[in-house]
Amino acid sequence: MKKRVLSNVHSDKLYEQVHDYLLERIRRGEWRAHEKLPSIRTLAVEFNVHRLTVFKAYQQLKLNKKVYVKDKSGYYVMPDSMMLIDSQHNPIVSACVHESSLSEIHQVQADYQFSKALLDPNLLPNHYFSEYVKKVFDLYPKVLGTYSTIQGDLELREALSRYFTDQYRFYVSSNELLITSGSLEAIDLIARVLIKPRDAVLLERPTYSPAIDVFRRQGANIIPVEIHPYGYQLDQVEALMKKHKPRLFYLNPTFHNPTGYTVPAEQRKRLVEMAHKYQCLLVEDDPYPDIYFEEKPPLPFFAYDTSGCVIYIRSFSKYIAPGLSIAAVACRPFVMNYVLKAKSLSDSGTPLLNQKIFLHYFFSERLQQHIEKLRIALEIRKSIMEEELSVSGWKWSSPNGGFNLWIKLPESISMERLLEKSIEQSISFVPGSIFDPLKEYNSWIRMSYSYLNEQQLRDGLKQFVQLYRLLSLSE
């Protein structure tokens, strides 16, 4: 009986059973951090399975950062993947510990923060923002004493519904919109509702690193999809969908972070069809479509979707109101019901005050004019960065919007050393590996031109290029 019960409960894939077994033993602390694990051969004999089965189990453990490979001599226990059996913690914690070091990089105090993909606070209309706050208190004198509904303020959702129709030519009713406190909350809610352990999830490579952590924490089997200046290789994406039957593909197709690439309209259309065919949800993260330089970006995937397979996360914090944290999720009712229930268990709704301030601020004519200026200011900053780096010999694809350059350095230099020396000189940037589920891209870096003013950009970049030269001479 025992066998029958268990084989039903579990996946019938042998390598997953081996994977689970090894993971459980690691968590129980049978092997210590950095201890060598049994060889593939040994385990194959012990379990009476093919060596390839053990190999696949180890590969999955490696992808999920539970083990690492050293000098081709075998597999070793990754320190944080262990669980003290008597502690009050669970597998989530060990996943949390693998949080990327992006937040650590952001804690670096530097005069030249090229690591910050944030808007320079001086570019925000601070001087008239408080007027909108005052207006909100005049209009809703009891706003402080009022909870929002879980789904978000109706007045705001209606305004957004009109805005999406006007600007992006798609219709989404106020009932198909949820207000969240920023895009990360939205990603987290979606992951919690849709992903269970071992579900396949497609992620761009490179990608927004907190998303890697969120999906990994849900136990997702992460499958990378490379993004190029021209978009994706769609035949590869199709092969991955066919093979892995992913629950969802998390993507950031417009002024992609970190690369700045934009997926062209034609690919958007085809990918939506493909997603429908393979029943894979597309989770489209769209943090700053307004920040374009030459021409408007293509319409969002959501605008091409007729089957309800796109979940659209539109955030505003990054370019107009970091201190407010407002994002909207658009999706069709079937998915909305679940996301809404997850939201109802994670807070009591995004604070009403923030929603009302955002409503009056964002839809004001003055802010819309301000965004126009913002585009120009950021395009100038981008040009300055490109000009300063033109002498470096580094390579990048010039983005048509967003905050970042994704730069390929010559491979001869040690990234670790470059980062260390830069920080010594009060310069910060983000190493490419942070954005990669596979932790590669070792000769790539992300440099943001959004946070520093023109003079700081020039000074900092001159210093950085010079530092690089010195280091490469000494290697």
Added chain:
Amino acid sequence: MKKRVLSNVHSDKLYEQVHDYLLERIRRGEWRAHEKLPSIRTLAVEFNVHRLTVFKAYQQLKLNKKVYVKDKSGYYVMPDSMMLIDSQHNPIVSACVHESSLSEIHQVQADYQFSKALLDPNLLPNHYFSEYVKKVFDLYPKVLGTYSTIQGDLELREALSRYFTDQYRFYVSSNELLITSGSLEAIDLIARVLIKPRDAVLLERPTYSPAIDVFRRQGANIIPVEIHPYGYQLDQVEALMKKHKPRLFYLNPTFHNPTGYTVPAEQRKRLVEMAHKYQCLLVEDDPYPDIYFEEKPPLPFFAYDTSGCVIYIRSFSKYIAPGLSIAAVACRPFVMNYVLKAKSLSDSGTPLLNQKIFLHYFFSERLQQHIEKLRIALEIRKSIMEEELSVSGWKWSSPNGGFNLWIKLPESISMERLLEKSIEQSISFVPGSIFDPLKEYNSWIRMSYSYLNEQQLRDGLKQFVQLYRLLSLSE
């Protein structure tokens, strides 16, 4: 080999295996909603186990709302516990669907909302609140353009650290404080970090219903602890800790919701010792210790804790700023590290604007004076409710603080009918079963005196008592 792998992965308790097996089959849709499940006898034969084993498995399924019992004829599939095998959802969803109907009750439009345990917005100092907002913009002109740190604004955490020392006589450093967007977020983060499926969790009975849902969604094995006007039966609590080794006990010991009961100081001290002894964390939810009537409540559990086994959630939204959503979590560094990591994956920190407004508003002398008036206003409202209900013959224990009366009605009436008829007359209240993990307390209700003004309280309660009389005569 298969057997070995699996028996290691799994719990070795036979009834849990049977439970998992049945749950998996329910989720796969083998039985439809409301379909009768195989009898205990049949399954015992099929699995070759003792009938008691199957019985225990069914009991656990029942407790977790996966099955229900009808007319003693057997076990039936609870509708929402099914999972469509080809849908994009996971067990979390089915747990979400079991969300209590508290939010539904709150959606009822009624003239007499005794269901709302919220402060009457007219009791808030709306008229001078906007001044504090203005002050924030004068002091921090770029507050809008600035993200908070994940842990929360340092200035606010330092102010809270001083406040806790002054008011509650415990020392907690700014590093041991985390700012969250309300208490539900805090409960959710704690549950996500500390609870894995089948972990035992003690919950008061009755309790704050979203907490039931949050812990249930984590797959916790929920063990109820009854709360009485005099507190807990500590010997019973000890027996439960000994037997089940719970990870944590979620409690709301001060003006408890829904009952209004307060756990006396002596019990607090003993329970902290007990928690330390059995390595059970105490998660203390403290939403309105400032709203006391006669005398100040005892110090929080956290003040008695020397071993780091208490996590203290102090929220402010309920009584001074629902529109801001600010709460603080105090805990010792070991636990804080984990909670902080969970927070970093669920949002980018509570909005800075809200934290700064709260800081200047809450610690102002004017607000502290206002809280004094609030206590008086609420005590008057409580007295009015008690006066109006004194003719009813119903029973309750008069609370020394908070927003609610927990009322025992005679058992002769149908709660469903009472609720239906009340809503018809534009009166809302919350049936007791919503607060109970076991969904009992069928003759209890929660009536809040915090939301309606004095005249509304009198009119609504007269009407409600009369309605009750008519119904009980007709039954």
